[in-house]
Amino acid sequence: MTTTEQTLLEAIRGAMHDALAWDARVVVLGEDVAVKGGVFLATDGLLERFGALRVIDMPIAEAGIVGVAIGMALHGLRPVAEIQFADYLYPAIDQILNEAARMRYRSNGDWNCPLVIRAPFGGGIHGALYHSQSVEALFTSTPGLKVVVPATPHDARGLLLAAIADPDPVLFLEHKRLYRTLRGPVATGQGATVPLGVAACRRPGRDVSIITYGAMVHESLRAADALAHEGVDLEVIDLRTLVPLDRDAVLATVRRTGRALIVSEDNLTGGFAGEIAAVIAEHGFADLDAPVRRLAAPDVPAVPFSETLEDAFMVSAAKIMTAARELARY
Amino acid sequence: MGSDDGPPALSAAEALSAYTVMVQARAVDDRLWQLSRQGRAHFVITSAGHEATQVGMALAIRAGHDYVVPYYRDMALVLALGQTPRDLLLHAMGRAADPASGGRQMYGHFSSRARRIVSGSSSVGSHLVHAVGLAFALRIGGERDTAVVTSFGEGATAEGAWHEALTIAGIQRLPVVFVCESNQYAISMPHHAEVPVADVALKAAGYGMPGEVVDGNDLRAVALAMRRAMARARADGGPTLLECKTYRLRPHSNADDDRRYRAAAEVDAWRARDPIGRFGEVLVREYGVAPAVLAQIAGQARAEVDQATLDADAAPAPHPATIADHVFGTVAGAAPRSEDQRHA
Numbered sequence: 001m002t003t004t005e006q007t008l009l010e011a012i013r014g015a016m017h018d019a020l021a022w023d024a025r026v027v028v029l030g031e032d033v034a035v036k037g038g039v040f041l042a043t044d045g046l047l048e049r050f051g052a053l054r055v056i057d058m059p060i061a062e063a064g065i066v067g068v069a070i071g072m073a074l075h076g077l078r079p080v081a082e083i084q085f086a087d088y089l090y091p092a093i094d095q096i097l098n099e100a101a102r103m104r105y106r107s108n109g110d111w112n113c114p115l116v117i118r119a120p121f122g123g124g125i126h127g128a129l130y131h132s133q134s135v136e137a138l139f140t141s142t143p144g145l146k147v148v149v150p151a152t153p154h155d156a157r158g159l160l161l162a163a164i165a166d167p168d169p170v171l172f173l174e175h176k177r178l179y180r181t182l183r184g185p186v187a188t189g190q191g192a193t194v195p196l197g198v199a200a201c202r203r204p205g206r207d208v209s210i211i212t213y214g215a216m217v218h219e220s221l222r223a224a225d226a227l228a229h230e231g232v233d234l235e236v237i238d239l240r241t242l243v244p245l246d247r248d249a250v251l252a253t254v255r256r257t258g259r260a261l262i263v264s265e266d267n268l269t270g271g272f273a274g275e276i277a278a279v280i281a282e283h284g285f286a287d288l289d290a291p292v293r294r295l296a297a298p299d300v301p302a303v304p305f306s307e308t309l310e311d312a313f314m315v316s317a318a319k320i321m322t323a324a325r326e327l328a329r330y
Numbered sequence: 331m332g333s334d335d336g337p338p339a340l341s342a343a344e345a346l347s348a349y350t351v352m353v354q355a356r357a358v359d360d361r362l363w364q365l366s367r368q369g370r371a372h373f374v375i376t377s378a379g380h381e382a383t384q385v386g387m388a389l390a391i392r393a394g395h396d397y398v399v400p401y402y403r404d405m406a407l408v409l410a411l412g413q414t415p416r417d418l419l420l421h422a423m424g425r426a427a428d429p430a431s432g433g434r435q436m437y438g439h440f441s442s443r444a445r446r447i448v449s450g451s452s453s454v455g456s457h458l459v460h461a462v463g464l465a466f467a468l469r470i471g472g473e474r475d476t477a478v479v480t481s482f483g484e485g486a487t488a489e490g491a492w493h494e495a496l497t498i499a500g501i502q503r504l505p506v507v508f509v510c511e512s513n514q515y516a517i518s519m520p521h522h523a524e525v526p527v528a529d530v531a532l533k534a535a536g537y538g539m540p541g542e543v544v545d546g547n548d549l550r551a552v553a554l555a556m557r558r559a560m561a562r563a564r565a566d567g568g569p570t571l572l573e574c575k576t577y578r579l580r581p582h583s584n585a586d587d588d589r590r591y592r593a594a595a596e597v598d599a600w601r602a603r604d605p606i607g608r609f610g611e612v613l614v615r616e617y618g619v620a621p622a623v624l625a626q627i628a629g630q631a632r633a634e635v636d637q638a639t640l641d642a643d644a645a646p647a648p649h650p651a652t653i654a655d656h657v658f659g660t661v662a663g664a665a666p667r668s669e670d671q672r673h674a
């Protein structure tokens with residue numbers, strides 16, 4: 001097994017390249033994915049290497065893209081569908097939730113639907129309302145669908161390979177701000193998968209547990225470094241997958257610190273942070289020295305465009321520091 | 331074009347077995363309405379009136395080889411593909427042995443992987459894209475000589491996913507036959523309130539595929555048109571949109587009262603053109619089948635449905651402890667985590 005330095009985008013592209021090379025059942029489909037190589041170039045070069053039967057340009061028809069991927073999966077292929085932006089998963093929601101997620105259950109295990117839907121999500125890139133959304137909470141409440149949010153290049157590759165190998169549908173949400181800004185060591189090779197449903201401790205600490213995922217992992221790590229100078233020691237847990245959720249890791253970190261700050265880029269009400277808070281309240285109450293705290297975006301319909309408004313929307317290291325400081329003092 | 335007035339398109343054996351399935355389907359339908367009135371079947375959705383369309387379709391399908399992506403109306407179709415009255419009654423009564431779903435889906439959601447009958451949801455028009463994906467997979471795998479059939483009502487053609495399915499199939503020229511069971515109503519809504527043109531088949535032009543209207547109450551006309559469309563699909567000649575004009579002889583479901591939106595005289599006029607009686611006459615007139623044989627087929631179908639009802643009645647319901655089975659499959663090489671055990 002070798003390790004190379006890659007951006008998040010390179011790791012994702014490499015995972016698709018290798019999955020296509022290793023497994024004849026894998027196909028890639030989506031808007032602009034073949035000739036152009038994807039609007040973010042996540043599929044760059046795949047058409048040239050694997051041909052038009054396995055790297056497929058699809059029309060602007062998101063329900064069609066996901067529905068076609070379902071049909072392919074029913075015949076035994078392992079489709080990896082790209083939805084150009086997570087904001088455009090909405091036209092495909094019936095296919096994702098009513099069809100893919102429910103196929104195994106509704107057929108009593110006779111059919112299954114091994115497909116991956118990749119979608120760039122997240123704000124802080126001046127993408128405004130329809131190129132910045134965090135949509136995970138719409139998908140985490142339907143059992144039958146797995147939801148993955150990698151935060152490092154290594155995980156992006158390993159989790160994507162695990163998602164492609166998984167026998168059930170997986171929504172794979174890639175934070176577009178991290179695509180090129182994040183570099184890191186990536187273990188390559190066929191065995192280097194990261195199992196779904198296992199969280200990672202990114203930084204051990206004694207005082208407050210930060211439980212988060214996606215780009216907020218990095219904001220939290222920045223906040224932790226800064227607060228260390230003030231003598232506040234943060235632990236940072238990266239959930240990596242929201243479904244299945246690593247409840248053991250959530251409860252274990254609360255047991256260690258007695259204080260939980262859940263950080264989410266999504267808005268507060270009905271967001272996935274609420275589910276984490278509920279798990280801690282139900283199963284970790286006796287370990288708490290302070291109330292569970294959620295730090296999330298304001299309850300507005302989406303990320304606004306103007307820089308001042310976007311900054312006001314986004315959770316940042318500075319906001320995390322303020323919240324963590326308060327919680328440590330409680 | 332073959333029809334009641336044209337040359338015989340089916341062998342005597344084919345014709346007789348098609349008739350038998352049509353009669354069997356009606357006997358199952360009769361029984362389901364009866365069970366519904368008795369409170370023993372919670373949901374019934376009828377196929378009465380659609381038998382010639384559905385059994386005609388099946389005459390062009392190689393069961394277990396071609397994929398079929400049906401909708402809730404297709405009971406006669408799945409019978410023709412080899413499912414039994416017992417399978418259907420187990421499904422209608424929500425038994426553990428229901429082959430479609432193990433008692434999870436309400437009646438009308440037919441499925442059997444072994445027969446390549448694909449499980450569907452209740453979401454109208456959502457399944458055509460699966461047929462397109464299956465056809466795409468066949469092409470990717472180089473599996474020629476296999477085609478995909480999907481069916482739907484004319485009301486479903488108003489759905490966005492319907493349009494996306496035909497768009498993609500048309501662009502890629504995939505081996506799919508789209509069959510519209512055009513029965514003039516979508517629950518209460520007449521054809522013109524769902525479809526802006528007189529024939530669904532006219533829409534085919536917009537998707538770069540041939541569209542054809544057939545008399546959906548004429549078994550042989552449907553079989554011939556289907557065979558042409560399937561031959562084209564198998565020969566890599568692309569998709570077809572086939573519209574079978576027919577009529578639903580009973581209310582949409584046991585929750586519907588069709589007197590609120592259509593005249594009894596209209597229903598009666600269509601009853602007089604019942605596709606089963608019509609094909610029975612063809613059997614007698616053109617195939618020299620004795621009327622007594624037809625009566626015998628009807629008696630046999632009733633006896634079979636009686637037995638199927640007894641079997642299904644006696645079959646166990648799913649155990650409540652199985653409610654969380656088949657949410658996810660098993661991940662190869664993964665050890666069970668403590669959370670899974672807690673919730674097991």
Ligand SMILES: Cc1ncc(C[n+]2csc(CCOP(=O)(O)OP(=O)(O)O)c2C)c(N)n1
Binds near residue numbers: 403453454
């Ligand atoms: C997406 C969706 N909307 C509404 C319904 C409720 N519904 C069930 S069947 C039906 C009518 C469908 O009519 P048509 O497509 O013509 O088929 P038919 O029932 O006449 O065979 C409606 C509105 C549904 N099941 N799914």
Ligand SMILES: [Mg+2]
Binds near residue numbers: 512514517
């Ligand atoms: Mg209709």
